[in-house]
Amino acid sequence: MSANTAQWSGHPHRRRGVLIVAVVILLLVVLMVVHLLTGQKAKTGQPPQVVSAATATLGDMPELLTALGTVTPVATVNVLPQLSGYLTAVGYQEGQDVERGQFLAQIDPRQYEINKQQAEAQLAKDQATLEQARTDLARYTQLHEQKSIAEQTYTDQKFTVAQTEAAVKADKAVIAQDELNLTYCHITAPVAGRVGLRLVDPGNYVTQSTSPGIVTITQMKPTTVQFTVPQNALGKVLQRVNAGAKLPVTAYSSDNSKQIATGTLYALSNQMATSTGTVTLRATFANDDESLFPNEFVNVRMLVDTLQKTVLVPTPAVQSGAPGDYVYLVNADQTVSVHKVTPGPSDGQFTAILSGLDAGQQVVTDGMDRLSDGAKIKVAQAHPAGAGSMGAPPAGNGGKRKHGSANTSS
Known part of the structure; x- marks a missing residue:
């Protein structure tokens, strides 16, 4: 009888332990729910992201073709x-x-x-x-x-x-x-x-x-520079040449650190290289100072045409992704929206927008790593697209850019 009495006397203690465990588990669940709810509120209540923006302007943009060229003597x-x-x-x-x-x-x-x-x-x-x-x-x-x-x-x-x-x-x-x-x-x-x-x-x-x-x-002067252009760019070149235009060609050093000489395009090859899909062009240079040395490698930039009064934005503003080419457009309510655009030629610092954007609209130029469509932003600094960060004059208002300093192809 004494053993049975001890066994039954332990049941209240066991029930009390189970109750304590249940209370602890309930408290943990409540804490987790509270944490999730407060975390969601914090997430939805994030402050606006600070970005830099620029205003699209009208200006002139040179259409440039860049290539690696070889100085080829006339004779x-x-x-x-x-x-x-x-x-x-x-x-x-x-x-x-x-x-x-x-x-x-x-x-x-x-x-x-x-x-x-x-x-x-x-x-x-x-x-x-x-x-x-x-x-x-x-x-x-x-x-x-x-x-x-x-x-x-x-x-x-x-x-x-x-x-x-x-x-x-x-x-x-x-x-x-x-x-x-x-x-x-x-x-x-x-x-x-x-x-x-x-x-x-x-x-x-x-x-x-x-x-x-x-x-x-080896004939030193005059001399020529031979270079190639892709077949997709050949049509515009032929159009300009057949119209009688003398396309200016500028030769730069192999590291693009300085301009060496200026000349004009005077000959195109009569066949396309099927292995590379390129056409060989030849430009002539007076080379009076003999700055171009035979068989020297140079960087060539040829001005094909100039887009007049086109929409310009800083090149970093143009992004590529699943939607294609796009910019983050700054809305009046301090939000951004993904805006598809058709980019044109670029001079490295600025890019021409052929369609999808109007002059006067603001686009994000920096701080877009975590942006998404509809995100809240705070513009740190807005400046016209034609004004460089070093105080360069804007390209709008009919001002022409110096195509000789361009660094990319159309």
Whole structure:
């Protein structure tokens, strides 16, 4: 009886423990519900996001094509010997500027002078034979008219005169060839330009197949720059060129740190490279200061056209995503809305908006990382799109931009 009594006496303590556990669990649930409700209220009550904004303005935007170009000389001539012989003299200094026709090198001409003397002697012999044959033909003609010689003898003499005349012509051709060889012995510059390093020293025996030749001459000025443009941009270029426009081309250093020279487009290739989908263009430069060096890599910017009085916004304002190209438009109630636009050419700092935005509307330019459609904002600073952060003058009001400093393609 005592054991049963102890067992039953423990039941109230066990029921009390279960009740305490239930109360603790209930308190935890209440705390979780309160936390969720207060957290949702805090979330919905977040302060407006601080952003920077700019006002879209009207201005002029250059349509630029940028590409990597190579300085390609108008003429690069590898001077090769036209005949064989010992090189006896070199008449230039390495790196010297030469004029067309200036003496470059001399091949020993003595063998060719001897050949010419032999040809002249053969010519004199054949000319004497021709004179004798013509004298005989004159006598045979008189006898033929008197019927004093056979017809065959008269005919044979006419053929003899014709053969001797041909021999004289051949001798004169040989002499002309010898004179040409003597001219080839005296090597002159075929074009004006700058000679490179000497390739063959005097005393060497050169032939027509001597490689790499005597010297290389490169025309320094004027010069050209060769570059490519994508096929999608070719239509606008052809339209302007066919209309007679002289498209300005500017060459910059390989690191885009400075402008080197300005020129104009003058030639387009007649085929498109199927492997790259590009077309090769060539621009000419006066290069009076020789700032463009042959085979140098340069950055090329060609002004195709200029959009007049178009809507301009800072380039960071234009975003790309699921809606396509868009901007965050600042509404009157200090909220933003996603606004689809059609961007045009850009000069790096500003972008032209072809459609979807009007001048005077405000767009977000900074602080848009956590923005969404309808979000509340607070504009920290609003400035016109045409005014740069460094105090540059606005591009609107008919002011034109300097296309020479553009950094992107259309």
